[in-house]
Amino acid sequence: MPVHNAPDQLLGILRETIVALVRRDGHDLSARQLGVFLTVYMSDGPHTVRGLAAALNVSKPAITRALDRLGELDLARRKTDPQDRRSVLVQRTVKxxxxxxxxxxxxxEADKTTRTLAPSEPANSENAARKAG
Incomplete structure (x- = not known):
């Protein structure tokens, strides 16, 4: 049976994950770069610049810039499609x-952390505003 997380818990998981990514040794990825990376690794290929741009609803140049960065970090690589030399395929890497x-x-780990923390109200909630005022 799947576990359903409350929206605030999902945001907590996202926050804790991003904080862990920022704190780790190595380079950070922007949201766009991470979006391209996860799309390449979590959905069936083959992936092309055009296909990624359509899937993420961003421009092809934005995908190209993200892939440039992913390529610098050896997280993805581009290869000319042997079937259609005009097309470039995006490949996964070991790294x-x-x-x-x-x-x-x-x-x-973020999921474990957010499950053990006591639920709290967001700072900008109506209740917090009433308490402050």
């Missing part, structure tokens, strides 16, 4: 697979 495992681990 990218390792990074995906690392992100999964961070999310598992």
């Amino acid at each position: 990218g697979n390792g990074f995906l495992r690392e992100v999964r681990g961070m999310m598992v």
Whole structure:
């Protein structure tokens, strides 16, 4: 039976995961770079710049810039499609697979952390505003 997380718990998991990514040794990825990375690694390929741009609803140049960065970090690589030399395929890498495992681990830890914390109201909630005023 799947576990359903409350929206605030999901935001907590996202926050804890991003904080863990920022604190770790190595380079950070922007939200766009992480979105491209996760799309490549979590959905069936083959992936192309055009296909990624359509899937993420961003421009092809934005995808190209994200792939440039992912390529610098060896998290993804581009290869000319042997079937259609006009098309460029995006490939996964060994280092990218390792990074995906690392992100999964961070999310598992973040999930554990958010489950053990007592629920709290967001600082901008109506109740907090009433208490302050």
